Structure formats: C-alpha cells, structure tokens
Amino acid sequence: PQSPSVLDAACVEDADCPAGNPVVRGNGIGTGKCVMFNTTRSTCEIYGWCPVENNTLPRKPLLAEAENFTLFIKNTVHFTKFNFSKCNTLQTTDPTYFKNCTYDPLLNPFCPVFRVRDVVEAAGETFEDLALLGGSIGVRVEWDCDLDRSAARCQPRYSFRLQDRRYNFRTASYYWGSQRRLYRNLLKLYGIRFDISVRGQAGKFSVIPAAVSFGTGIAFFGAATVLCDLVLLYLDAKADFYWQEKFEEVRMGPLWRAEA
Template identity: 75%
Template sequence: MCTEDADCPVGSPVVHGNGIRTGKCLMFNATHSTCEIYGWCPVENDTLPRKPLLAEAENFTVFIKNTVHFTKFNVSKCNTLQTSDPSYFKSCTYDPVSHPFCPVFRVRDMVEAAGKNFGDLALLGGSIRVVIEWNCDLDHPAPQCQPQYSFRLQDTMYNFRTASYSRGSEQQLCRTLLKLSGIRLQLSVHAQAGKFSIVPTAVSLGTSVAFFGAATMVCDLVLLYLDAKADLYWKEKFEEAIPPKGEPKATA
C-alpha cells in the first residue's frame, strides 16, 4: 500500500512480490493505491505436480569412483575392483549381499536403502547422502582393503531454478524460467588405516610398564602415610626381623 510516490523507492525489492518497485504509486481500485513493480510476467507457477516427474529415473545407474591415499604408509586405494573382465562394470550393480564392492548403483536401490520409497522422492525430489567408509588393516593383502557403503536420507524435497533469456519479435527481452526437481547425491568419505610396527609397539609397552611401576609407588605412599589405617598396612607390608636366640640384636 502507498499514498504517494515517495512510499515506493525505485529499485527496492518487494518481499512478498515478484519484482522491484518502479517508484510510482498507482490506484489499485477505488479505495486503495499500491506500488507499481517491474518484473517478469506471468509470475512463477507454484502449484505442485500431481504425478511423479522422475518416475523413469528409478532404473538410472550412477558410477561412483573414489580414491583414498594413506600418506603415512604411502598406500593408495580405489573402490574400482581389479578385474580382468572388461564388461564387469557394465553388468554388475551394487548389492550389499551379492555385489558389495560394485561401484555402480541403481537410484531406486539407494533411495530404498536410505529408508524411503522412490515414488515419494520422484514427486518433489530429495537429497541422499552416500557414505563411503574405509577401514583397512594394511598387514593383510591389499584386496582385503575394500570400502563399505551406506545411505542416509538428508531431505525429502530438492529443487533449483534456472533461466534462459532471449529477444522476442519486437526485441522485447523474454525469459524462460525452469524449476527443476531432482535427487541430489551427497558423497561423504571416511578412511582410516593401520599397520603393525615394532617401534611404536615397544614404546607403548615400555610406557605401560613404567606406568604400572609408578602406580605401585603412588599406592604405597597413599596407604602408608595418608590412609587412616596406615598402621595396619605397615604391619602387613613390613615384618620386623627377630635375631636368633643367643645372638645380640646388633649382630643379627
């Protein structure tokens, strides 16, 4: 609402509108005046689709290639299996039981593994987090160092907008606005590796032995001098030596 042009500063956006103010206050009807705005016409259609827009995408496959490098051990690992069959990646699809290391994933399987029905995400899109975990014991053969995959639902709606611009028959600027819904995949990689070495093992063992020796000394000090029953502990820990009969105490 406005009463004069000063209420409509030029270029200021309309928070609940679809454009920017032109600086003019115009009569909207017989009783109200509003700020004129400059924007694209018609405005965006916010009505929700009635049928899934991504129904055919459930059988799409995604190939995920991931490489990790353990710099401390100078070891690199890739999630693509070393195979002599050139058609392996064209025929295999990830399955947690039969093909747990195949890096080709069906979209429907990922959605269902995240605990969601594909038909629900096919309507308005969604976001799935793909977690790749490497836990490698490098004392074992290299082929045993393989990733584990898991899937988590991040959001049940995902869309973005994109626009293309052109000139009409009268050189009028035109815009085509597209609101795109889709399934977004977020990749998260966690990797750790270990290998036996005699040097840190010896250091850890020596530290443990020294710690237990110090602990014994501290316990003795507490029980002998600070505990309320220190006299009883003295009698149990130390025994007075009595000389044999017929010998003076000093000799004994």
C-alpha cells in the same frame, strides 16, 4: 502493480513507494509509483518479471522413471605413509562387467554401480516420496585397511543416509523478442542429489611404534601403583589398617652398657 498480500505493498500516493528499493517479500524493485490494483485498492508498482513465480507443488512424481537409473562411484585412496593405493573397482578383464553388475552388500559387494531406488531405500526412505519433491542423500565410502594382510582384503564399505526430503533449484534462459523486449524462461527443477564423502584409515605393524607403546604401558603401570598407594594410605577410610599391613614398625628399648 504489486499484490496487496505483499508486506508494505499498499499505498495512497507515490510518496509511499520509494523508488529503487527491492520490495520486502516481493518480486521486484519499486518504481516509485502508486497505481490502482483494482477498483478499491492501490499498490506500489514494481519493475520485475511477469508473471511472478507461483508456489504450486507437483501433484504427480516427476522422477518416477528414475528408479532404475544407476550411479557409478569410482574412488581411489592413497595412503602416502605406506605408499599404498587402492581403487574400489574390481580388477577384471571382462569389459562388460560394470554394465551388467549392480551393487549388493551380500551378493555383489565389489561392484560400484548403484541402482537409485536401492540407494534411496538403503537410506531409510521410499522412492515414491523422493520422486515427488526430490531429496538429498549422503553416500559415505569408508576404508579401514590392515596392510599386514593381503591387499585384496582392503575393500570399502558403503553407507547411506537421508539428508533432506526436498531438493530443487531454479535455472533461467534469457532471449530478446521481436519487439526488442527481454524475455526469460524460468524453470524450477526437482531432483535427487547425492553427496559423496570418503574416509579412510590404514595400519601396519612396525617394531619402533610397538616398542614405544610397550614402554609407555610399563611406565603407566608403575605410576598406577604409586597412585594406588597414596590413595589407600592417606584417603581411604581404612588407611590405618593398610598402613599396618604395608609397613612393619619396630620399637627398640633403651640401650644398657654393662660395666666390668
């Protein structure tokens, strides 16, 4: 029988329990029967998995030992316009380099191996809080390259932000028992999720775009001069004074023709 705390679970007769309909906020599908829940209450019977899932939260951190786990981020950008590609991993002949290095924005900015605790703290959160109920962290890799300089100076910048303070998901495994009854094991798993996004831009000097930009700027200044004149001549409160200073008015008297 369904719990009396579930909406519309209480019943008096079988007609109160429609068969085949999922129970709203319940844990199964109605069988169409009204059965005794206890000596004083009757509820609709459901077809579902027993026992039902409870909402008990963990009391101790389940991910406490994950603080020293490492995250290796390998990323390659390709700017097709300039036929330029770059990888965020340091070009080295030492095969043990990536096994021993850890990212540090000041001391070791070219190592793409991140310690989980460092990433969580860089996102503004304490690891102990996320280790209890999980969480989601966004990792942003940003490239901003000036291709007029050496390719070695084209390096990514990393930023981290907290997206959610809780993260969990469920998974189940099913099997048949000795009496040909179907069973399942339902697991609710907590974890720290990393969402990685990459953004990049690159630029390189070219004569043609520079000429176009220069010509556009000259045309803009010419249009600005005309616009300023119109505002001062017709809209400004001292338009008469500006008109007198800009234009010189010449008045000519009547013409006389001398007679011989």
